[in-house]
Amino acid sequence: MSFEYTPPKYAQLITELERRIDSGEYPAGSLLPSEHTLMAEFGMARPTVVKALGVLRDQGWIVTQQGKGRFVRGRPAIPKDQKARTGRELLDRTETQAASKLLAAGPVEAPNRIAAYLGLEQKSAVVLRKILVERDGEPTEISATWVPATVAEGTALAESADLRQGIRRYVESAAGVSLDHIIEHITARNPTAEERKLLGVKTSAALLAVYAVACDATGKPWVVVETVLPGDLHELEDAYPIR
Amino acid sequence: MSFEYTPPKYAQLITELERRIDSGEYPAGSLLPSEHTLMAEFGMARPTVVKALGVLRDQGWIVTQQGKGRFVRGRPAIPKDQKARTGRELLDRTETQAASKLLAAGPVEAPNRIAAYLGLEQKSAVVLRKILVERDGEPTEISATWVPATVAEGTALAESADLRQGIRRYVESAAGVSLDHIIEHITARNPTAEERKLLGVKTSAALLAVYAVACDATGKPWVVVETVLPGDLHELEDAYPIR
DNA sequence: GAAGCCCGCTTGGTTAGTCAAGTGCACCAA
DNA sequence: TTGGTGCACTTGACTAACCAAGCGGGCTTC
Numbered sequence: 001m002s003f004e005y006t007p008p009k010y011a012q013l014i015t016e017l018e019r020r021i022d023s024g025e026y027p028a029g030s031l032l033p034s035e036h037t038l039m040a041e042f043g044m045a046r047p048t049v050v051k052a053l054g055v056l057r058d059q060g061w062i063v064t065q066q067g068k069g070r071f072v073r074g075r076p077a078i079p080k081d082q083k084a085r086t087g088r089e090l091l092d093r094t095e096t097q098a099a100s101k102l103l104a105a106g107p108v109e110a111p112n113r114i115a116a117y118l119g120l121e122q123k124s125a126v127v128l129r130k131i132l133v134e135r136d137g138e139p140t141e142i143s144a145t146w147v148p149a150t151v152a153e154g155t156a157l158a159e160s161a162d163l164r165q166g167i168r169r170y171v172e173s174a175a176g177v178s179l180d181h182i183i184e185h186i187t188a189r190n191p192t193a194e195e196r197k198l199l200g201v202k203t204s205a206a207l208l209a210v211y212a213v214a215c216d217a218t219g220k221p222w223v224v225v226e227t228v229l230p231g232d233l234h235e236l237e238d239a240y241p242i243r
Numbered sequence: 244m245s246f247e248y249t250p251p252k253y254a255q256l257i258t259e260l261e262r263r264i265d266s267g268e269y270p271a272g273s274l275l276p277s278e279h280t281l282m283a284e285f286g287m288a289r290p291t292v293v294k295a296l297g298v299l300r301d302q303g304w305i306v307t308q309q310g311k312g313r314f315v316r317g318r319p320a321i322p323k324d325q326k327a328r329t330g331r332e333l334l335d336r337t338e339t340q341a342a343s344k345l346l347a348a349g350p351v352e353a354p355n356r357i358a359a360y361l362g363l364e365q366k367s368a369v370v371l372r373k374i375l376v377e378r379d380g381e382p383t384e385i386s387a388t389w390v391p392a393t394v395a396e397g398t399a400l401a402e403s404a405d406l407r408q409g410i411r412r413y414v415e416s417a418a419g420v421s422l423d424h425i426i427e428h429i430t431a432r433n434p435t436a437e438e439r440k441l442l443g444v445k446t447s448a449a450l451l452a453v454y455a456v457a458c459d460a461t462g463k464p465w466v467v468v469e470t471v472l473p474g475d476l477h478e479l480e481d482a483y484p485i486r
Numbered sequence: 487g488a489a490g491c492c493c494g495c496t497t498g499g500t501t502a503g504t505c506a507a508g509t510g511c512a513c514c515a516a
Numbered sequence: 517t518t519g520g521t522g523c524a525c526t527t528g529a530c531t532a533a534c535c536a537a538g539c540g541g542g543c544t545t546c
Contacts, residue, residue, distance in 0.1 A: 008499060028461070034526060045501045047290070050527085060460075066527045067508030077462040078424050088485055168485070181321050184481045188431035188449040188474030204447030206431040206474070214485070217303075218271070219320040231431025231449070238427045238481075242331055242411075242457070251529060277496060288531045293497085309497045310538030 009044055013052040016042075021061060021072055028074040032062060060241075078239050086236055087182040087212025090143060090225040092166035095131060100143075103130040103198075105160045107149055114146045117185075117213045117224045127152035129163075132198055139199050142228045151175045151222065168214070171223045180217040186210050188231065199230055206231040252287055256295040259285075264304060264315055271317040275305060303484075321482050329479055330425040330455025333386060333468040335409035338374060343386075346373040346441075348403045350392055357389045360428075360456045360467045370395035372406075375441055382442050383476055389467040394418045411457070414466045423460040429453050431474065438471055449474040 007015075020026045033041070038049045053070060056062050060076035095102065110118065110126040118126070126146045133141040145157075145167055152158050155174045163170065168179055187209050191201055201207070208229045215221045250258075263269045276284070281292045296313060299305050303319035338345065353361065353369040361369070369389050376384040388400075388410055395401050398417045406413065411422055430452050434444055444450075451472045458464045 010499080036526085046503090048500060051499090053527095064527070065509085067510085067525085069509095069526060073460050077458065077460060085483060088483075091485070179485055181482060181484045184479075184483075186429060186451070186479040186481075187477065188451040188472075190447065190449050204433065206433050206449035208429070208431040208451075215320060217316050217320060229431075234430065236427075236429040238429075239424060240328060240331075240427075241424045242334070242422055253529080279496085289533090291530060294529095296497095307497070308539090310495085310540085312496055312539095 009042075010048050010052040010055070013038070013042055013044065013049065014055055017052065017056060018061065018075075022075055026072045028072050030072050031068075032070040032072055034069060078241060085182070085184075085238070086210050086227070087184045087214070087225065090210075090212055090227055091168045091179070091182070091214055091223075094164060094166055095162040096164060098131075099134045101132045101134070102160060102162060103132055103142075105129045106158055107153075110146065113211070114224050114226075117211065118146065118148055118221050120148060125149035127158045129157065140230070140233055142195060142198055144226045144228075146224045146226070147171060147174075147222070167223060167225065171214070175222055177216040177220075177222060179214045179222060181215055183213045183215065183221075184210060185213070186236070191228075195228055199228075201230050208234060208236070210236070252285075253291050253295040253298070256281070256285055256287065256292065257298055260295065260299060261304065261318075265318055269315050271315050273315050274311075275313040275315055277312060321484060328425070328427075328481070329453050329470070330427045330457070330468065333453075333455055333470055334411040334422070334425070334457055334466075337407060337409055338405040339407060341374075342377045344375045344377070345403060345405060346375055346385075348372045349401055350396070353389065356454070357467050357469075360454060361389065361391055361464050363391060368392035370401045372400065383473070385438060385441055385471045387469045387471075389469070390414060390417075390465070394465065410466060410468065414457070418465050420459040420463075420465060422457045422465060424458055426456045426458065426464075427453060428456070429479070434471075442471075442473055444473050451477060451479070453479070 017026070017032075026032060032053075035046055035049050035053070038044070039046055042049070053062065053064070057064055057070075060073060060078075062070045062072055064070045106127065107125055108128045109123040110120055112122055114126065115122050115124055120126070126149055129145045131143045132139055133143060147157055151171065151174050155170060156163060157170050157174065172179055188206055189209055190203065191199065191205055191207050195201070195207065196203060196205075208231050210227045210229070212225045213221050214223045214225070260269070260275075269275060275296075278289055278292050278296070281287070282289055285292070296305065296307070300307055300313075303316060303321070305313045305315055307313045349370065350368055351371045352366040353363055355365055357369065358365050358367055361367075363369070369392055372388040374386045375382055376386060390400055394414065394417050398413060399406060400413050400417065415422055431449055432452055433446065434442065434448055434450050438444070438450065439446060439448075451474050453470045453472070455468045456464050457466045457468070
């Protein structure tokens with residue numbers, strides 16, 4: 001029995017063309033060999049060549065122009081692999097890996113903003129986990145997770161032990177759903193009294209507040225993660241194509 | 244001569260399947276008709292059917308499982324059409340459409356942060372356009388655009404007349420490049436003396452500052468748009484898939 | 487009754503060929 | 517010289533057919 005894995009032909013062609021573009025053999029702005037030429041060189045049928053070129057176009061390596069040919073753009077500047085989005089990172093972070101201190105874990109009444117995000121009545125019961133994250137021994141971030149009590153009760157989410165996996169796993173198994181996307185809300189505000197004390201900032205400090213609402217494929221919200229960052233210590237970065 | 248446009252067959256199939264999913268004819272979680280069935284019903288060859296289904300999978304309408312079939316997920320919760328990203332919106336906004344007042348337009352020395360974003364030496368010459376945007380008669384946002392002087396000089400960017408098209412058009416034609424993507428930096432800070440006066444906020448107010456760096460396909464930066472928003476008036480929203 | 491094989495279903499990948507539509511150049515005629 | 521025609525080359529869309537691989541149920545065999 002053989003367990004070798006040979007990638008499909010079109011994938012091999014993709015790899016080879018990416019290599020040639022990276023190496024400068026096909027410089028940016030130049031015309032790529034035509035479908036016919038590639039068919040001859042690689043011994044593939046036209047649909048196979050076209051499929052590979054279609055993937056390269058979708059990923060931004062090349063642009064095509066009917067009647068003229070395909071032009072090299074170069075390696076796409078925005079890597080398609082996971083950009084570090086704040087909300088996604090919060091959802092998959094474990095409490096043990098970050099230098100963090102658990103401040104609270106248990107049932108509370110949902111604040112208005114959180115109830116609205118979760119689609120609950122005001123003052124509904126939710127489970128809150130609050131964490132103080134330190135960097136270089138200094139408090140640098142407060143992170144809070146809200147889950148509807150109907151989902152969280154009876155699970156590790158409501159207990160004081162550090163979570164050993166990311167929030168997402170717990171919510172997905174407790175609710176029996178697969179979290180699909182995140183809706184992020186970002187705003188700036190002054191600290192509450194508690195935040196002022198925990199973060200050691202002035203009353204007038206400008207804080208960055210990020211609310212990440214994680215929803216399933218139907219758009220139903222299941223968990224809200226809030227993180228509060230002093231603006232003078234943090235900056236969020238994000239990259240996206242213009243069109 | 245006829246100028247009718249008939250969309251390709253695979254696109255017609257996509258439209259029809261989306262309609263059936265939306266209408267509930269193919270409920271979420273159900274098994275889609277097999278490729279063979281669709282071939283028979285719509286009178287298309289298999290690659291045509293497969294191409295349509297591939298698009299639907301990429302857009303999140305369905306998931307496929309080799310050996311079992313394709314399962315309906317429902318209309319994707321995140322619409323693929325242009326999400327209103329702050330930076331993109333700033334770049335295409337015209338100065339005439341927003342109720343705005345031009346505060347400055349002309350050459351200045353680049354502040355450190357802007358020079359860094361543009362990849363210029365400190366205190367390089369740049370052209371600055373600063374605008375105060377009002378909503379309901381109240382000042383609500385300060386927007387500033389920074390373009391290297393080598394690009395902007397001699398163009399409408401350095402003049403006091405309102406720009407009649409978005410910043411992007413001007414920069415693209417002045418620099419002879421096509422802007423490809425945006426790198427966005429978000430932070431929170433207290434207002435400068437000027438911002439305090441213009442926005443009518445307190446010294447201790449928390450402002451949201453967004454820096455959008457627009458780059459061409461090679462990653463070279465061409466323009467920075469900064470927008471400053473009082474945190475108590477504004478909230479940025481963004482949606483993205485988890486994986 | 488249980489284990490294992492086989493077959494029919496599904497999707498994934500590939501081929502060879504057709505026709506249509508857009509682009510640019512060479513050639514020819516006025 | 518100028519204008520138009522036609523051809524060669526490009527990508528876009530589509531077809532019919534084939535084999536491979538994953539899944540599951542039914543049948544056979546022990």
